[in-house]
Amino acid sequence: MNLFCLGLNHETAPVEVREKFSIPMENLGQRSHQLTTLDGVNEAVVISTCNRMEVYVATDDENLTDAELRVKQNLGFDPDDGAHFYECQSDEAMKHLCRVVSGLDSMVLGETEIFGQVKKAYQYALEATATGGVLNKVFQKSFGVGKRVRTETMIQNGQSSVGSVALDLAEKIFSDLKNSIVMVIGAGEMSRITVQSMVLRGVKKVYVTNRSYDKAEALADEVGGEAVRFDDWSKVLATVDVVISSTGASEPVVRVSDIEAVRKQRKYRPLFMIDIAVPRDIEQAVGEIDEVYLYDLDTLQKQVDESHARRQAQVDECEKIIESEVQKITNQQKYHG
Amino acid sequence: MTLTLVIAAILAGLAGVLGVRSIIAERRRTRWTVVLMILSFLAQLIWLGMRGEQRASCPLIDSGEILVFLAWSLSLFYLIVGSAYRVTLLGMFSAPVVTVMLLTAAIPGMLDADPAKQTNVDYWGEMHSAISVLSYGALALGAVSAVMFLVLDRLLKTRDTSSGLFKKMPPLHVIVQSVVRLTVIGVSFLTVGLACGFMMRSHGGPHFWVAVVVWLAYALMLGVWFVRGMTPRKMSVFVVVLFIASLSVFAAL
Numbered sequence: 001m002n003l004f005c006l007g008l009n010h011e012t013a014p015v016e017v018r019e020k021f022s023i024p025m026e027n028l029g030q031r032s033h034q035l036t037t038l039d040g041v042n043e044a045v046v047i048s049t050c051n052r053m054e055v056y057v058a059t060d061d062e063n064l065t066d067a068e069l070r071v072k073q074n075l076g077f078d079p080d081d082g083a084h085f086y087e088c089q090s091d092e093a094m095k096h097l098c099r100v101v102s103g104l105d106s107m108v109l110g111e112t113e114i115f116g117q118v119k120k121a122y123q124y125a126l127e128a129t130a131t132g133g134v135l136n137k138v139f140q141k142s143f144g145v146g147k148r149v150r151t152e153t154m155i156q157n158g159q160s161s162v163g164s165v166a167l168d169l170a171e172k173i174f175s176d177l178k179n180s181i182v183m184v185i186g187a188g189e190m191s192r193i194t195v196q197s198m199v200l201r202g203v204k205k206v207y208v209t210n211r212s213y214d215k216a217e218a219l220a221d222e223v224g225g226e227a228v229r230f231d232d233w234s235k236v237l238a239t240v241d242v243v244i245s246s247t248g249a250s251e252p253v254v255r256v257s258d259i260e261a262v263r264k265q266r267k268y269r270p271l272f273m274i275d276i277a278v279p280r281d282i283e284q285a286v287g288e289i290d291e292v293y294l295y296d297l298d299t300l301q302k303q304v305d306e307s308h309a310r311r312q313a314q315v316d317e318c319e320k321i322i323e324s325e326v327q328k329i330t331n332q333q334k335y336h337g
Numbered sequence: 338m339t340l341t342l343v344i345a346a347i348l349a350g351l352a353g354v355l356g357v358r359s360i361i362a363e364r365r366r367t368r369w370t371v372v373l374m375i376l377s378f379l380a381q382l383i384w385l386g387m388r389g390e391q392r393a394s395c396p397l398i399d400s401g402e403i404l405v406f407l408a409w410s411l412s413l414f415y416l417i418v419g420s421a422y423r424v425t426l427l428g429m430f431s432a433p434v435v436t437v438m439l440l441t442a443a444i445p446g447m448l449d450a451d452p453a454k455q456t457n458v459d460y461w462g463e464m465h466s467a468i469s470v471l472s473y474g475a476l477a478l479g480a481v482s483a484v485m486f487l488v489l490d491r492l493l494k495t496r497d498t499s500s501g502l503f504k505k506m507p508p509l510h511v512i513v514q515s516v517v518r519l520t521v522i523g524v525s526f527l528t529v530g531l532a533c534g535f536m537m538r539s540h541g542g543p544h545f546w547v548a549v550v551v552w553l554a555y556a557l558m559l560g561v562w563f564v565r566g567m568t569p570r571k572m573s574v575f576v577v578v579l580f581i582a583s584l585s586v587f588a589a590l
Contacts, residue, residue, distance in 0.1 A: 158499075169498065172489075175508035267566025270509060290568040293493050306499055 001042065001134050002064055005093035006071060006085060007054030010107045013084035021075065023048040029124030036130045038074060040067040043135040045125040047100075049117045051107050056097065058134035064089060091326055094138055098322040101146035103155060110155035110311045115146050137329075145325045152321065155314045158307025162300045163194045165307075166274045167201065170242055173272050173293060183207040183240040185233060185254070186247030187219040190276045194244050199223045207240065209233040211247070238262040243273045245281035253281040259289055266291075276300070338387055339443055342405065345380035346439035348373050349412070349432045356429030359505070371416070374432060378412040381439070385409060394455035397466040401448030403587055406467075408438035410474020411481075414522075418478060418515055427515075431481045465533035469548070472526030473583075476555075479519035480580035483573035486512045490570055513569045516576055517562065524555045544586060551583040 008021065023031050028046050035044035040061030047054045055075070059067040068087065077085070088096050096105070101118050103110040122139045125131050131139070150156055159165040174180045182203050184191045187210040195206060206225030210216035213229055220227040228236050237243070237258065247253055259271070268291050275282040275296040287294030352373035359370075384405060388396035396402040415431045442448060489506045492498065506512075531552055534545055558575050561567050567575075 169493075171508065172498075172503075172506075173493070173509045175510045264566070268568040268571075269566075270569065287494075290570050295496065299496050303496075303498060310499075 002059050002061070002067075002090065003056070003093045003134060003138065004059070004064055004068060004087065004089045005054060005056050005096055006068060006075075006087050007047075007052060008081075008084045008086065009052035009054075009105065012086055017081065017084050018051070018053065020081075021048075021053040022050075023053065025120065025124075028121050029128030029130065032121075032125035032130035033128040035071060035074060038067075038070045041071065043132045044071075044130050045122055045135055045139065047118055047121040049114065052100070052105075054100070056093065056135060056138070058132065058138075091330055094142070094326050094329065095322055097138065097142045098145040098149075098326065099319075101142045102149040102318055102322065103146075104149075104315060104318055104322075108160045109308065110157075110314070111160065112150070112156055115143075115150075119143060141325070141329060145322055148325070149318045149321050153314045153317045155311055155318050158310055159304060160307065162190075162276065162297065162304060163197045165300045165303045166194055166244070166276075166295065167197050169293070169295060170198065170272055171201070173270055174241055177201045177203045179204055180241040181205045181207070181239055182225075182242040182244065183209065183228075183233065183236055184219065184225075185209050185243065185245040185281065186277065187212075187215040188246050188248070191244055191246040192219055192222070194246075194274065194276065195219075195223055195225075198242070198244075199225075203242075207233075207236050209236075234258050234261070238265040241269070241272065243271065243282075244276065245274065246276045247281050249277070249281060250279060252283045254286060255283050256285045256289070259286055259292060263289070263291075274300070338384060339448075341380055341384045341387070342439055342443045345377045345384065345408075346436050346443065348377035348380060349408075349435040349439065352377065353429060353432030353436060356432065370429065370432070374412060374415060374435075377432075377435065378409065378416060381405060381409040381412060388452065391452045392455050394458050395463045395467050396452075397470060398452070398455070399447070399449045400587070401442040401444075403470065404438045404442040404447065406470045407473055407477065408435045408442070410471050411435055411438070411477045412474075413471075414474045414478040414519065418519060427478070427482060427485065430485055431478060434477065434481060459538050461533050461536040461538070465530055465537060468526055468533060469530030469586075472523045472530055475519050475523035475526060476576075476580050476583065479516050479523055480577045482512055482516045482519060483576040486516060486569060486573040487577075490573075509569070513572075516569075516573060517559075520555065520559060520576055524552070524559060527552050527555070547586045551579070551586055554579055554582075 008018065010018070023046060028048060031046045032044045035041050035046070035055065035057065040059050041057055042060055043058035045056045055071060057067065057071060061067040099105045101115055103112060103114055106114050122131070126136070159168055170177060170180070177198060180203050182195060182198055184195050184206065187208055199206060206220070206223050207228050208216045208220040208225050209228040209230050211230050213227065216227040243254070245253060271292045273282055273286065273292060273294045275294065278297060280296055282294060286292055352370045355373065356370045385396055388402060392398060397406055411431060412435055415427055418427065485506065486509065489509055489512060492500065492503045493509070497503065531548055534548065558572070558579065562572055
């Protein structure tokens, strides 16, 4: 039995090509089953995420090219798409799957979401009876390798975006965000992304303020918060634990005097301030106040870059694990004939 | 007997080394730190039991005994608080303190070589000594937690957030909570200890009044914390300074 993989991803194909081959999650089982009805295709698993579409096929066709052609035709492949697709066979296909499951082939190196997505795609194919002895073994093994890579290396350590670094820091200060109140100054895209991740962690309350009150209301509605008029934000400051500021102002919006005015009222509780505006919204001297932890965009981005560099340094170790695990399978297959 | 003390010190020392190693290697938190601290605690308990037999009273007569009792009390609170507030990293900070206390107690001259059996024991005095030293265990661990706070605060302020130490530290809020709770527990025990001291046949010496001043200082700090509020950094500095200053109680014995 031969194994091959055919696919495209964010590195080989632009979004318009990826869209063309994208398959909704709920159709993955049916699509996998359809492929097994093709001549020479014994087993198939189709994976489709926003960054990739891949097909894994087990075939007893001696001539792999024929089986590949039939699969390509079935996927609606035309000659122009050729440059965007990659193909690999046998051990290389197995290695590729292990790299995908381990997050080594992802846009954000080491991300964990892909593991669940591949597992789900395999589950759909299994339920649609599109898999058999070969692909069951290949996928189960790849999940084992993926787990080993993640536990034995630090490929998933650190954060991959400014928002997630800010979220981690907030949790390092306040432990559980469920008791924290957040204030967003400026209703732009960066604020929205950052506050949304905090809302997902269940923050107690969100205040949104913006020069244009309509925009503040719109973002407050989106995140289930409360809009505050721009002239009144300092009144709310006494109650909040986290401030996210991202306005387009050319002068600082939050000054030392604003914080000093509410310190006593706050009983000197810790205040985490995230300044993701350029130019900066929060006076630098605010960070010198005892209970204030001030982080600006450059500091957060530096941590993202460091985290990425640390992940990159783990790639060789991950590849070694994959190589040795695939070698083990190959040896077992040779031993069992 | 000294061997038991040295074994207890080695076990606590190993707990500290394991904790530091897991942080440097950025490995997962090891349970062995807690296991070693439990074993050290038991060894200290055995030693205190044997010494109590020799004294026929609470072994809090010479400087060595006070140090061992303090180390035992600190270990006890670490074992209770460490698991309750998810601050097992506290072991890494408190284990070296316990080790130093036990090794210091084992230095020749710190312990009476031939401990005299106590006769005419004043039970209020016994209660006063035992409960007060227990309170010092909680206050010592509060001070250790306060040092932890100051370390994490410094890391956050300097944006040094990629080190293994930063990652292993419990959240700031949890540390502040444990500093406050341990100090409240310590001051509560100290209050009872002082009340027992007041009931003693002979009280009013410098030791008693130094203890009263220590109690007042802690009570004042907690009052400010709960009523007016105080920055966690200032509170942590106070807790550390007050604990060091409060050791003068033993000098006034």
